[in-house]
Amino acid sequence: MSATVRPPLLLGVSLKMYFGHHQTLNWARKTATLADEHLAVTSGEARLFVLPAFPTLVPAAGILTPYGIALGAQDIAIEDRGPYTGEVGGPLLKEIGCRYAEVGHAERRRLYGEGDTVVAAKTAAALRNGLTPVLCVGELDRGTPQEAAERTVAEAARLLHGLDGTVVLAYEPQWAIGAPEPASAEHIATVCTALREWLNTRPQHAGSQVIYGGSAGPGLLTRLAGTADGLFLGRFAHDPDNVRAILDEVRAPADAAVA
Numbered sequence: 001m002s003a004t005v006r007p008p009l010l011l012g013v014s015l016k017m018y019f020g021h022h023q024t025l026n027w028a029r030k031t032a033t034l035a036d037e038h039l040a041v042t043s044g045e046a047r048l049f050v051l052p053a054f055p056t057l058v059p060a061a062g063i064l065t066p067y068g069i070a071l072g073a074q075d076i077a078i079e080d081r082g083p084y085t086g087e088v089g090g091p092l093l094k095e096i097g098c099r100y101a102e103v104g105h106a107e108r109r110r111l112y113g114e115g116d117t118v119v120a121a122k123t124a125a126a127l128r129n130g131l132t133p134v135l136c137v138g139e140l141d142r143g144t145p146q147e148a149a150e151r152t153v154a155e156a157a158r159l160l161h162g163l164d165g166t167v168v169l170a171y172e173p174q175w176a177i178g179a180p181e182p183a184s185a186e187h188i189a190t191v192c193t194a195l196r197e198w199l200n201t202r203p204q205h206a207g208s209q210v211i212y213g214g215s216a217g218p219g220l221l222t223r224l225a226g227t228a229d230g231l232f233l234g235r236f237a238h239d240p241d242n243v244r245a246i247l248d249e250v251r252a253p254a255d256a257a258v259a
């Protein structure tokens with residue numbers, strides 16, 4: 001009789017534009033050591049990915065990938081190469097060892113005017129280049145979990161229309177990003193379950209995962225009780241002790257809940 005095999009929980013970290021060069025590499029070294037030592041990672045129960053700033057990708061890859069931590073970019077150009085000043089294309093990201101490319105983050109929508117057309121084109125660029133898009137979706141304003149689920153599934157369907165391939169759907173309610181607290185476990189569970197059910201109807205996205213981001217930190221994974229496939233961390237991953245605490249929850253969710 002074979003035991004039920006649970007896919008590894010996916011824990012992503014976007015460093016956004018918080019760290020300098022040396023600070024990024026120091027953080028990467030500490031995170032690599034953690035991955036090397038922690039049973040949640042060495043047992044295969046959790047997988048980590050990190051999205052540092054573009055100039056740090058190559059040295060960070062040298063530090064992180066030997067420990068099984070995957071690397072990704074925080075953005076990707078729509079085009080693959082050519083006269084696009086300041087952009088970084090998928091072929092280069094692939095060449096330097098990226099596995100993921102983040103698209104559609106709320107900050108890029110709000111501050112840089114990226115809309116659905118751009119987000120869908122960047123998602124296509126990632127898939128075309130063999131990169132897994134970390135496609136951020138989520139409602140702008142706080143409402144009921146049911147409203148959020150409906151809106152977010154419709155958003156994912158719109159952005160992935162006509163595209164095939166494995167994706168990471170990062171459910172990030174925009175009102176919960178940069179906040180003191182994440183959305184409630186009930187809210188997250190309702191939306192992530194709806195996204196999962198929608199993905200289950202789309203064989204072209206087999207192997208896709210649904211993770212939650214927006215002020216995620218220690219304790220949340222336990223409260224989510226398996227309703228999301230992982231977390232997408234921002235500020236609360238800056239302290240490696242927090243990453244360790246989250247990995248502890250992967251190992252012993254029940255213990256962590258009563259601690």
Ligand SMILES: O=C(CO)COP(=O)(O)O
Nearest residue numbers: 177178214215216234235
């Ligand atoms: O946007 C996020 C991850 O991409 C979340 O950031 P914070 O956890 O800092 O709110």
